[in-house]
Amino acid sequence: MMPNPAESMPEEIEEHAQRMSVFVAVLGPTVTLLALVGLWEVLARWSGVPAWLLPAPSAIGDSMIDWRAELAWHTMITLYEVLIGFALSIAVSIPLAVAVVYSPFLQNTIYPILLALQSMPKVAIAPLLVLWIGFGAMPKILVVFLVCFFPIVVATASGLSAVPPALIDLIRSLSATTYQTFVKIRFPTAIPHIFIGLKIAITFAVIGAVIGEFVGSDQGLGYLILTSTSQSRTPLAFGALLILTIMSIVLYYAIEFMEHLVVPWAPKN
Amino acid sequence: MLKIKIEHLFKIYNSRSGRVSALEDVNLEIQQNEFITLVGPSGCGKSTLLKIIGALIRPTRGTFLYDGKPLLQPTRDVGIVFQEPVLLPWRAALDNVLLPAEILGLDIEEGRPRAMDLLKLVGLEGFEASYPRELSGGMQQRVALSRALIHNPSVLLMDEPFAALDAMTREELGFELLRIWNTHKKTVVFVTHNIVEAILLADRVVAMSPRPGRIAKILKIELPRPRTLEMEFTPKFKTYSDEIRSVIYHNGTAVA
Numbered sequence: 364m365m366p367n368p369a370e371s372m373p374e375e376i377e378e379h380a381q382r383m384s385v386f387v388a389v390l391g392p393t394v395t396l397l398a399l400v401g402l403w404e405v406l407a408r409w410s411g412v413p414a415w416l417l418p419a420p421s422a423i424g425d426s427m428i429d430w431r432a433e434l435a436w437h438t439m440i441t442l443y444e445v446l447i448g449f450a451l452s453i454a455v456s457i458p459l460a461v462a463v464v465y466s467p468f469l470q471n472t473i474y475p476i477l478l479a480l481q482s483m484p485k486v487a488i489a490p491l492l493v494l495w496i497g498f499g500a501m502p503k504i505l506v507v508f509l510v511c512f513f514p515i516v517v518a519t520a521s522g523l524s525a526v527p528p529a530l531i532d533l534i535r536s537l538s539a540t541t542y543q544t545f546v547k548i549r550f551p552t553a554i555p556h557i558f559i560g561l562k563i564a565i566t567f568a569v570i571g572a573v574i575g576e577f578v579g580s581d582q583g584l585g586y587l588i589l590t591s592t593s594q595s596r597t598p599l600a601f602g603a604l605l606i607l608t609i610m611s612i613v614l615y616y617a618i619e620f621m622e623h624l625v626v627p628w629a630p631k632n
Numbered sequence: 633m634l635k636i637k638i639e640h641l642f643k644i645y646n647s648r649s650g651r652v653s654a655l656e657d658v659n660l661e662i663q664q665n666e667f668i669t670l671v672g673p674s675g676c677g678k679s680t681l682l683k684i685i686g687a688l689i690r691p692t693r694g695t696f697l698y699d700g701k702p703l704l705q706p707t708r709d710v711g712i713v714f715q716e717p718v719l720l721p722w723r724a725a726l727d728n729v730l731l732p733a734e735i736l737g738l739d740i741e742e743g744r745p746r747a748m749d750l751l752k753l754v755g756l757e758g759f760e761a762s763y764p765r766e767l768s769g770g771m772q773q774r775v776a777l778s779r780a781l782i783h784n785p786s787v788l789l790m791d792e793p794f795a796a797l798d799a800m801t802r803e804e805l806g807f808e809l810l811r812i813w814n815t816h817k818k819t820v821v822f823v824t825h826n827i828v829e830a831i832l833l834a835d836r837v838v839a840m841s842p843r844p845g846r847i848a849k850i851l852k853i854e855l856p857r858p859r860t861l862e863m864e865f866t867p868k869f870k871t872y873s874d875e876i877r878s879v880i881y882h883n884g885t886a887v888a
Contacts, residue, residue, distance in 0.1 A: 529714040532688050536706040537735045537783075547734070551722050628721040628765060 418598040423605070426598035433587070434599075438606055440583040444500055444572040445614070448507025449565060456512050457557065460519035465541075481513045486574050493579040503575030503583065510571035511564035518560025522553030558622040565618055569611045634700070635787065635819045636662040636685060641694030643680055643845075653844035654680045658694070660838060660847065664786070665817045667810075670838045671830035672880055677845020678823045679791055685821055686710050686789050708736055711780030715792040717772035719764040719779075725751060726760040729778045736783055743782060750778035753812060770801035777809070781816070788813075790822045794829070803861065806833055810859060831872050832859055839876045848879035 400420050406412075407419035414422055427434060463469045485506060492502040526548055534544050576585025584603045591599040643655040655677040662668050670678040683689045684696060687706045696703065711732075719728045726747050733743040751760055754774035764772055773793060780788060794802040806829060813820055824830050830837045834853050841848040851872060855863050863869055 527716065527718050529716055530718040532683070532686075533712055533714070533718060534735070535688060536686055536710060536712050537708065537732050538706055539735045543735055547731070548720070551720065626722070628763060 415595040415597045418601060422598045423601045426596070427602040427605075430599055430602065434602060434606060437582060437584045437587045437603065438610070440500070441569075441572050441576065441585065441607070442610060444503040444575065444583065445507055445565075445568045445610070447500075448504040448571065449511050449568045451504065452508045452511035452515055452564065452568075453561070455508075456515035456560075457519050460516045461523065461545075463516070464520050464523040465545075477513070477516065485509050485571065489574050489578040492575070498579055498581070502578075503572050503580065506575040507568045507571040510567040514563040514567065515557070515560040518556045518563070519553055522556025523549050525556060526552050555622075555626050555628075558618065558626065561618050562615060562622075565614045566611055569607060569614070573607065633664040634661060635664040635666070635698070636660070636821075637695065637697040637700075638681075638685075639695040641684070641696060642692045643677065643684065643689070644692045655684075655691070656844040656846045658845075658847055660850070662819060662821065664819055667813060667820045667822070667833060667835045668838060669822045669824055669830040669834040669836075670840060671824055671827055671876060672840035672845075672848075673825060673842055675842040675845065676840040676880075677842070678825075678840050680845065681840075682789050682791050682821060682823050685787075686712060708783055709785050710787045710789055711783070711785040713773070713776050713780045713788070713790045713793040715795050717764070717769070717776040719772055719775055721764050724761045724763055725756060725767065725775045728764070728775055729782050731779060732783045738783065747778065747782055750781055751775070754778050754808065768801075770797050770805060773797065773805065774808075777812075781812075785818070787819045787821070790820065792823050792825065795824070795826070802829070807859070809833070810857075814857070827873050827876050828864055830876070831855075831869060832861075832864065837872070837876060839879050841880050849875070851875060 404419050404421060407414075407417050407422075418426075459473075463474050488509065489502070489506050492505050496502045496505070530548060534548060539547075572583065573585035573588075576583040577589060580586040584607050587603045588600045591597070591603070638658055638660040641655060641658040642653070645652045645654055658677075658681060660681075670681060672678050680689070684691050685698075687698075687703045687710075690704075698707065698709075719725075720731065723731070726744070729747040729750060730740060730743050733740060733747075748760060751757060751774075754777055756771060756774050756778070759767065759771065764775070767775065773796075777793070794805050797805065809820075810833060822830075822833060831853055837851045837853060838847055839849045839851065840846065853872060855866075855868065
């Protein structure tokens with residue numbers, strides 16, 4: 364086991380330190396969040412700002428309960444777009460990154476084009492995708508795919524190139540084949556890097572799905588925000604926003620959890 | 633028996649600022665089971681020479697014979713230890729030791745007890761299942777040494793293997809290396825910038841000087857074996873170290 368600096372401390376101080384760290388890590392943020400929500404409630408109720416402009420947290424909660432069936436339905440739609448687009452992106456990005464790293468030709472031809480494409484704002488492509496593919500889930504999935512694609516390619520490519528030079532020399536001294544080097548050294552070295560790319564990508568993915576829904580859709584949380592704000596059902600829009608935020612956080616931590624399972628050796632950040 | 637023969641060997645790198653002569657007219661013969669240390673300041677070409685012996689890089693010109701034959705590809709007859717342990721963090725110590733066996737396509741089931749023996753030999757019995765992050769720097773370097781020995785090479789190339797360790801661990805590992813070398817006869821080529829270490833370990837010290845990298849002097853160390861730390865304070869040892877210092881810094885440019 365890793366030596367823990369706390370081990371050398373007397374028990375009482377150690378316990379105290381642990382209590383403090385629990386407070387700092389969990390209690391502190393929770394209390395702060397609750398205080399802010401409470402302040403919001405007070406301001407929204409007694410400042411005279413109309414509810415369609417800034418609803419109180421309690422009003423948002425009420426509307427979420429009233430609309431729970433619709434919210435659940437639209438959440439499933441958006442989650443579906445996010446997950447399929449993200450999975451598609453992984454399936455394409457990782458093999459492409461491997462190809463780019465191993466082929467100088469692709470490195471010189473495809474990679475610059477990818478870089479150029481990355482500079483193109485995806486929000487601006489979304490209407491074109493709707494124009495080409497029409498309504499339905501596909502254009503949203505493609506927007507998600509596009510926003511996730513680049514971080515995963517770059518992270519994978521840099522991970523595959525992150526093998527220490529001395530290790531390369533060692534492998535070369537054993538006359539290892541390209542395949543052996545890939546399977547035993549390069550790919551495992553790249554996995555922690557790939558997870559960094561995945562974590563960046565998953566936060567983009569939710570944004571991508573919402574953008575896709577904004578541009579043209581009749582379902583999904585993005586669509587729900589758009590219609591409820593236009594119909595002055597602001598509390599519902601806030602509810603959808605809250606769900607999107609929670610979705611993003613949950614997906615992020617799901618990937619982080621997977622990372623702990625797959626790469627227990629990764630350096631902690 | 634002559635193991636390695638190097639004659640009129642040159643290595644020139646083409647860099648942006650022009651041609652850099654890393655090695656110039658190097659002549660060296662290494663006998664089988666000899667312990668050779670290459671010592672010199674940064675830029676003297678000692679690591680370059682080591683890599684040429686491992687066939688990791690090619691000389692620009694000159695003769696390099698391994699067992700009497702030119703060596704164009706790396707050979708499995710060589711084990712390498714670097715300054716950094718470069719263990720695979722996702723493998724336990726035992727599986728790290730077995731890596732060369734896997735790559736060379738040796739029988740892993742036969743290799744496993746051998747890997748256990750090697751870890752025992754370097755004093756890591758009971759740490760077979762430990763991961764690199766759970767081991768100290770010195771322990772990781774012991775694993776790296778076991779890994780270099782797993783395929784039973786006759787030559788061990790070591791590129792400043794103890795340079796990243798603290799002074800006490802360094803001395804300890806030096807003597808353990810001598811003990812292993814004594815029981816498992818190997819030809820060792822050991823690169824260091826530490827003059828004391830170079831003398832204490834070697835049969836012969838190859839002192840190199842920089843710009844261009846060349847052999848300044850080859851000293852036969854006539855200290856009895858087994859070597860001990862106390863030998864460092866004998867007049868003979870001082871004569872050796874003075875001589876090495878004087879030839880390494882021959883042009884008066886002392887390099888820190």
